[in-house]
Each structure stands twice: as structure tokens, then as C-alpha cells.
Amino acid sequence: MQAQAALSHANNKLQATLGALPDLMFEVSLDGRIHQYQSHRSDLLAAPPELFLGKCFADILPPQASAVCQQAMDEAGRKGFSAGLRYALDLPQGECWFDLSVAPLASSVGGAPHFIFIARDITERKRAEKQLELAGLVFQHAREGIMVSDPDGVLVDVNEAFCRITGYSRSEVLGKNARLLSSGRQGKEFYRLMWTSLLQAGYWSGEVWNRRKDGEEYAELLTISTVRNDQGQVVQHVALFSDITPLKRYQLELESIAHFDALTGLPNRLLLSDRLQQAMAQAARRGQKVMVAYLDLDGFKSVNDQYGHAVGDRLLVALGHRLQDHLRDGDTLARLGGDEFVAILVDLEESETVLPLIAGLIAATAEPFHIDGLTLRISASVGVTSYPQSAELDADQLLRQADQAMYQAKLAGKNRYHVFDTQRDSDMRGHFESLERMRQALCRKEFVLHYQPKVNMRSGQLIGVEALIRWQHPERGLMPPLSFLPAIEEHQLSIDVGEWVMDAALAQQGRWRSVGLHIPVSVNVGALQLQQPDFVQRLQALLQRYPDLRPGDLQFEILETSALQEMQQVTAVIGACKALGVDFALDDFGTGYSSLTYLRQLPVHILKIDQSFVRDMLQNTEDQAILRGVLGLARSFGREVIAEGVETQAHGALLLQMGCEAAQGYGIARPMIGDAIPDWLQRWNSHPQWLESVPQTLQESLA
Ligand SMILES: Nc1nc2c(ncn2[C@@H]2O[C@H](COP(=O)(O)OP(=O)(O)OP(=O)(O)O)[C@@H](O)[C@H]2O)c(=O)[nH]1
Structure with a gap:
């Protein structure tokens, strides 16, 4: 009686245990027939119990799942236990994944052996695994370099692109501070602002020049994000960067094309205008003068016509060097195109002091040029003007004055300079305005x-x-x-x-x-x-x-x-x-x-x-x-x-x-x-x- 009570208690306990388990449990005979099941998650069943009880799982489950069950049962038969095999079912709520454990049931009844199948719903885990897998793939295969560092900047992980871009292997950098990439181009202030933004806004984005392992500098477009835990403490920084060095080079090249004359390498009109504006602003601040000399060669066309364009080009280049040699540091020589050059002369106390220099430029131009075994002689007409003047004027106007004065020098017989007459000009100015x-x-x-x-x-x-x-x-x-x-x-x-x-x-x-x-x-x-x-x-x-x-x-x-x-x-x-x-x-x-x-x-x-x-x-x-x-x-x-x-x-x-x-x-x-x-x-x-x-x-x- 006592033994029976104990047995009943054990049975109740087993039922309660089984009832508490979130898993599906089936009792299956060796031929695959399902004899019993236990679950309170009917939504996870492939079919209603009345359809599958007494039937083979091969008739209920889709072939793949059925094959997994068969494999697990075989393994349990051989080894006494099978665990870890997985299968998926397409249920009304979507794809559900199950982790299968199978054990043979010790039977005292005799006949074909039975097995206990426990199928655990691992759909959520599977989903998380997939996401992790995806994240891992992204991390590894991203074209952008990725580095993960601790709050102090010590690197805890880097991806392949990081290694490709920086030249460092993973093992060389893990445990090192991300500072090892610094090129020194950005100052302390730059990094201070970066850290402030990271702490306050949680991210920073911008362009940074860093240094590869081989010492070469490279430009990267960098975005850093702060990762915080549930308590709000910073646990990691994740930095994503792409190598924009080619882009930067291209940009610099474009800037150079935009600002420099391709033939002589001298500043072009655009840069000249910029420099002139700066020079004028500086002169105004310091109470000094700026002079502008506009130089146009006389009869240059005939050099081209007689000796060819290439010789003309070389003469222009040689002239550029020669004129440059006559100027002082801080002065600017620009080529406006054709045979026109402009010199900006700065830091002048008195305008008159510059006239010998202008005469020097004309004399330098008149010195013979030796090009391709030829001896070429040429002269220049120069228009000169100065800043400041009694009336306010801008860089373009100043340049136009110099151009006009150059024209006067041409009219007066070439190979000379002419200083712009501001008085006469102010009379004319109203005229120009009304013209416009x-x-x-x-x-x-x-x-x-x-x-x-x-x-x-x-x-x-x-x-x-x-x-x-x-x-x-x-x-x-x-x-x-x-x-x-x-x-x-x-x-x-x-x-x-x-x-x-x-x-x-x-x-x-x-x-x-x-x-x-x-x-x-x-x-x-x-x-x-x-x-x-x-x-x-x-x-x-x-x-x-x-x-x-x-x-x-x-x-x-x-x-x-x-x-x-x-x-x-x-x-x-x-x-x-x-x-x-x-x-x-x-x-x-x-x-x-x-x-x-x-x-x-x-x-x-x-x-x-x-x-x-x-x-x-x-x-x-x-x-x-x-x-x-x-x-x-x-x-x-x-x-x-x-x-x-x-x-x-x-x-x-x-x-x-x-x-x-x-x-x-x-x-x-x-x-x-x-x-x-x-x-x-x-x-x-x-x-x-x-x-x-x-x-x-x-x-x-x-x-
Ligand atoms: N070799 C060369 N010639 C150029 C270049 N750009 C313009 N030219 C030529 O330079 C000449 C400049 O013309 P102008 O200044 O009007 O002619 P110029 O013979 O010097 O006449 P004046 O200035 O009146 O004395 C033209 O024949 C243009 O074809 C260049 O990049 N290279």
C-alpha cells in the first residue's frame, strides 16, 4: 500500500514536472509511431493531437524535420542519448526552430523499444544567433574599417578592413591604444572637441588624417559612437572609417587646378583675386600700401607665329621664373592667362619705393631668353596702381585699374610702365556705374x-x-x-x-x-x-x-x-x-x-x-x-x-x-x-x- 502511494506520488511529481516544462515531449516507438505527448504549447504542434497520435512522425512532419527525428532516434538507439539536433517547422505564427533531445525509454513491457523525444522551442535563440551571425559578417566583411575600443581607447576588436587600411594585423593592435594611428596632424584641441562630442552627444563624425603602419598618412572619414550599458556607463566606443585619401588627393588636385595656372604653376586669376583681397585687408590693418603691377608682353603673338606655340610656352614659363626672382617673399606673382602676369607687392611704406622694382621687372623681361638654341627678345608694358586710395574700392576694381594703366603704357609706346591716375578715374567712375x-x-x-x-x-x-x-x-x-x-x-x-x-x-x-x-x-x-x-x-x-x-x-x-x-x-x-x-x-x-x-x-x-x-x-x-x-x-x-x-x-x-x-x-x-x-x-x-x-x-x- 505504502509502495503504491509512493509510486502514485512519484507519478504525480513526474506529471507536475512535465507540466512545468516549456518543452514538447513525445513518446515514440522505434517504428516512428507517436504514442503519447505532453505539452501545454499546442501552438507549437505540427498538427492537432488527434491527427498525430498513433501515426508515424514521418507522416506528420515535413521530410527534413522527419529526417532529423529519425537521425536523433537512431543516435539515441546507438549511444543511449541524442542531443543538439535541430529542425524547423513552418507554423502559422512563422518559422519555429526546435532543439531535439531523444533518449530510449527503458521498458519493462518488452516489444519494440520506445523513445522519449523532447523538442525545445529555440526560435528566439535562433533569431538572436542569426542576428549575431549577420553582425559578425558585417563586422568582418564591411568595406569600412571598424574598431571597437574600451572607454580609454584601448582596442578590443578590429575587422579585416581595419587591417587592410591601416596595415596593422589584428594581433598587433589589440590591447593597444587607438592613438597609435595618430599622424600628429590634428592638434590637441581637435581631440578635445572630439571627446566632448562623444561624451555629450554620444557620437562624433569628421575627417581625420591618420598614419598607416608603413608611416604613410591617409585621410579617413570617421564616425565614432559611444556604447553605454543599462546603467548609462560608457562601455565601448565603436569607430567606423573609410579611407578617403584618393578622394582627398583628387580634391587637392582640383583645388590646385582651380587656383594655379597649369603652364607656369603660378597662381591663376582666382587665387590672385583671393591674395589681393588678403593683401588689401592686411595693408588696411597695418597702415601700409599694396601695389599691383599688371604686365602684358609686347608683340608676344609674333613669338608664337615665328617660333611656334611650344617655344612661346617655354618663354612664358621662363619669364614666370624670372619675374618671381625679382619679387620679395610675401609678394605674389600670378598669370592671368595668355601673356598677362600680375604682381602684388606688399608691405610697402611708400608707393614710390616700388617704382624701381617695376622698372626692374621690365628690364628683366627685356633680357634675352635662350630657348631651344634660340635667342628671343621681348618687352613688356606694365600698368601700376596702389591701394589704399581716397575712395574705397575692391580687389577687382584695383586689378581693372592696373589693366587700364597697362593699356595706357601700350598706347604710350610699350616697353614701359604707366601709373594709374586715380583722380581721372574718379571722374570716370560715375560713368562706369551708370553704364552698368x-x-x-x-x-x-x-x-x-x-x-x-x-x-x-x-x-x-x-x-x-x-x-x-x-x-x-x-x-x-x-x-x-x-x-x-x-x-x-x-x-x-x-x-x-x-x-x-x-x-x-x-x-x-x-x-x-x-x-x-x-x-x-x-x-x-x-x-x-x-x-x-x-x-x-x-x-x-x-x-x-x-x-x-x-x-x-x-x-x-x-x-x-x-x-x-x-x-x-x-x-x-x-x-x-x-x-x-x-x-x-x-x-x-x-x-x-x-x-x-x-x-x-x-x-x-x-x-x-x-x-x-x-x-x-x-x-x-x-x-x-x-x-x-x-x-x-x-x-x-x-x-x-x-x-x-x-x-x-x-x-x-x-x-x-x-x-x-x-x-x-x-x-x-x-x-x-x-x-x-x-x-x-x-x-x-x-x-x-x-x-x-x-x-x-x-x-x-x-x-
Ligand atoms: N604660347 C602661348 N601663347 C599663348 C597662350 N595663351 C595665349 N597665347 C597667345 O598670346 C598672344 C597674346 O596676345 P596679345 O597680348 O593680344 O598680343 P601681343 O602680340 O602681345 O600684342 P600686344 O599685347 O598688343 O603687344 C596671342 O597670340 C595668344 O594666342 C599660351 O598659353 N601659350
Whole structure:
């Protein structure tokens, strides 16, 4: 009885133990049949118990798992125990891994032996193992070097890439401080900031120059992270770095290309500008002067032409050395390109002290060069300027001054220097500023055209209109041409503006044509524009854009003075324009130096009498006399005449009496925008007095 109670107790204990185990337990006979199971994790079963009890595991489990079970049972049969074999099952919650232990069950019953299978769920462990494995793989095979160090920087692990990049083997560095890689390029402050960031932010990232085992320096992009334990104590630092030395070299190379002239190795324009700015700032601080010498070789083109570009190149290199030898430490010599060099001379107390040095540079250039068995002689023109000046200026302006002065030296006969005249320049400066502003105005379409009608006073007929430029200035309002055109008179910009005027006038003419009005337009052409070698071609191209244009629709007004400047060329241009159907009028006639010969030669069709004669003609008999003379002259040369400045009815009446019928002026109409012309034309009536006027005979008018 007692034995039975003990047995029952043991059995209960076993059941309780089995119930407490998280594992699955099966009793399996040698043929693989499952007889019993024990588990409270039904979610880990491959099938419900009613399906697998009494069945072979080979029928329940997938082949791989079944094979593992068979292998474990065989091993247990042979050795008395099997442990550590693993299999996986695809269960609804995902892949689950099991660690299998099998032991034969000592049987007193006889018959086929039975085995106890214990399958332990190791899915979580497996997952952790996989992650570790992955981390290990990453660590070992990462292209980046990885080093793990303790809080003091002592290396506890490094990966293969670390060894490849640094040249150290793992065993050489483990236990050593990471400091052994230091190149000494970064100072204490650098490392202090790095450690502060590591402690405060938990990471640091940046570029570091370190040293490989063989002593070579290399650049690395380094990221260090701090690893803390649950208590927040730093336990490790993990550093990840990649070798960016090639990148750095490339960057340096690019910087060098960007800052140095490839031929001579001297600083280029960019670096020069930088150095000049520094030199100017330093001079301002120290109360010293900076001089800039802009050197351009004279006739260098002929060296190239005569001996070839390669010889020219060598001469430039040799000259670079020679000039450099003449400068002091701290001075800068740069090559701007071509045969242009610039020297910045610093630490000067007085500008004058530098002039012998400049003369020295010129003399050095003039010394013969021996290149490829040739003896070459060359000279240089140098422009000199200094800083500071009474007005504030920047490095670019200073350089431009030196360039201008160099140009003066060329004009003065070359092989010399010229010192920039700051006084003259300050007069010019306002001019340059307004030039820049006008260039903007052209881009921003701030210019507009107004049109002033020209009529035949006697018939009342509209002869045409004169296009007059205005500047619709955003701050200053509508500005008349005299307030801005003189500033660009001798500048390329005047040509651009002139071409814009022609184009805008022709476009307006097209708009009038579209409302049934045919109105000839005259535009003013400046001397510079007229003297452009391609003036006629450009005009031709413009006219092609307006195919509806008829001969006589466009007329140019040129100043007497500009026509006089290049008489021959202007005559040819006028002839060519005539062939394109464009006539010329001589503007402001009477104010220039017109001579009879000149008037006879110049093939202009119309003379425009300057308003200064017309305005005062009613009071001033001298003006009247001039007018009569001009009219007579025009008639005898077969030219048409138009009077400007007809301000009143009386002016018109007197002009008509004198035989001048065509006129323009406030007495007829003020200049107006193009779209106002059709309205004006509808309202326009010539004065009755003008319409009734009877012309004088030539003799009468000359009397
Ligand atoms: N050999 C060589 N020639 C260059 C280089 N760069 C520009 N040039 C030439 O240098 C010449 C410089 O032209 P300029 O300064 O206008 O001519 P220049 O004959 O010196 O005339 P001036 O300055 O008016 O006396 C041109 O013929 C360019 O083709 C270069 O790198 N090497």
C-alpha cells in the first residue's frame, strides 16, 4: 500500500514536472509511431493531437524535420542519448526552430523499444544567433574599417578592413591604444572637441588624417559612437572609417587646378583675386600700401607665329621664373592667362619705393631668353596702381585699374610702365556705374520709344515719325535721352541700345500697319554704331525679320559730326543702306562743320535743320538768315529739308513762307507712345494759316 502511494506520488511529481516544462515531449516507438505527448504549447504542434497520435512522425512532419527525428532516434538507439539536433517547422505564427533531445525509454513491457523525444522551442535563440551571425559578417566583411575600443581607447576588436587600411594585423593592435594611428596632424584641441562630442552627444563624425603602419598618412572619414550599458556607463566606443585619401588627393588636385595656372604653376586669376583681397585687408590693418603691377608682353603673338606655340610656352614659363626672382617673399606673382602676369607687392611704406622694382621687372623681361638654341627678345608694358586710395574700392576694381594703366603704357609706346591716375578715374567712375545700370535697363526692358510726328505743314499730311528713346526708370520715372545716352556714347552698349531701338521701332510700325496705318519711322543712329564693320549685315538681318517693310519705311538720322568722322566709310554705309531701301537724314544740320564739298559728297537725302535756329527765328534775324541760307543750300543740292523745333503756329508760318514745308515740333505734336499715334492722327489738322500759306520763290526766300 505504502509502495503504491509512493509510486502514485512519484507519478504525480513526474506529471507536475512535465507540466512545468516549456518543452514538447513525445513518446515514440522505434517504428516512428507517436504514442503519447505532453505539452501545454499546442501552438507549437505540427498538427492537432488527434491527427498525430498513433501515426508515424514521418507522416506528420515535413521530410527534413522527419529526417532529423529519425537521425536523433537512431543516435539515441546507438549511444543511449541524442542531443543538439535541430529542425524547423513552418507554423502559422512563422518559422519555429526546435532543439531535439531523444533518449530510449527503458521498458519493462518488452516489444519494440520506445523513445522519449523532447523538442525545445529555440526560435528566439535562433533569431538572436542569426542576428549575431549577420553582425559578425558585417563586422568582418564591411568595406569600412571598424574598431571597437574600451572607454580609454584601448582596442578590443578590429575587422579585416581595419587591417587592410591601416596595415596593422589584428594581433598587433589589440590591447593597444587607438592613438597609435595618430599622424600628429590634428592638434590637441581637435581631440578635445572630439571627446566632448562623444561624451555629450554620444557620437562624433569628421575627417581625420591618420598614419598607416608603413608611416604613410591617409585621410579617413570617421564616425565614432559611444556604447553605454543599462546603467548609462560608457562601455565601448565603436569607430567606423573609410579611407578617403584618393578622394582627398583628387580634391587637392582640383583645388590646385582651380587656383594655379597649369603652364607656369603660378597662381591663376582666382587665387590672385583671393591674395589681393588678403593683401588689401592686411595693408588696411597695418597702415601700409599694396601695389599691383599688371604686365602684358609686347608683340608676344609674333613669338608664337615665328617660333611656334611650344617655344612661346617655354618663354612664358621662363619669364614666370624670372619675374618671381625679382619679387620679395610675401609678394605674389600670378598669370592671368595668355601673356598677362600680375604682381602684388606688399608691405610697402611708400608707393614710390616700388617704382624701381617695376622698372626692374621690365628690364628683366627685356633680357634675352635662350630657348631651344634660340635667342628671343621681348618687352613688356606694365600698368601700376596702389591701394589704399581716397575712395574705397575692391580687389577687382584695383586689378581693372592696373589693366587700364597697362593699356595706357601700350598706347604710350610699350616697353614701359604707366601709373594709374586715380583722380581721372574718379571722374570716370560715375560713368562706369551708370553704364552698368543701363546694361541692366536694356535687359529688364526699361527703355521705351516715343514717337514724334513729322508733317507737311502745307498739306497737313503725316510724313512719318521720329522714334525717340526714353528710360522708364523704376525710381526716377521717365528719363529723357540726354540724361543717359551721353554716358554710353562711346561704348559698345550704345550699339546694343541702338539695335534695340531699330527693332522696337520696326515692331511698332508693324502694329500700326495692322490697323491700316502706313507710317515711315526714323531712328537715330550713333557714330559708333554706324562705324561698326558689320553694320550693314546686321541691318540686313534685322530687315529680314520684317518682310512687310517697304523701301522708305525706315530712315536713319545721323549727326553731322558722326558723318564727318569717317567720311569715306560713312558714305559707303549710306550707299549700302540705300540699296536696302533705308534713307538717311542729317540731324541737327547747321550745328556742325558742314561745308559745301562735304554736303555734296554725302549721299544723305534729307537735311534736318536744328531746332536752335528755328526756336529763336521769330526774334533773331541772324537765325533767320542762317535758315534761309541752309534752305537755299539744300535746294541747290537737291536735298529735302525738315525743320525741327516748330513750337508755335507763327514758327510754322514763317518756315512755310521761307519754303520749308516739312516740320516737327511741339507746335505740331509732342512725342507720344506708339499706341497713341492713331488717335492723334485722327484728331490732327494742320493750322488753317499753314494750309493757306503761299510759298515764296527761291529768290524771295534768299532775299
Ligand atoms: N604660347 C602661348 N601663347 C599663348 C597662350 N595663351 C595665349 N597665347 C597667345 O598670346 C598672344 C597674346 O596676345 P596679345 O597680348 O593680344 O598680343 P601681343 O602680340 O602681345 O600684342 P600686344 O599685347 O598688343 O603687344 C596671342 O597670340 C595668344 O594666342 C599660351 O598659353 N601659350
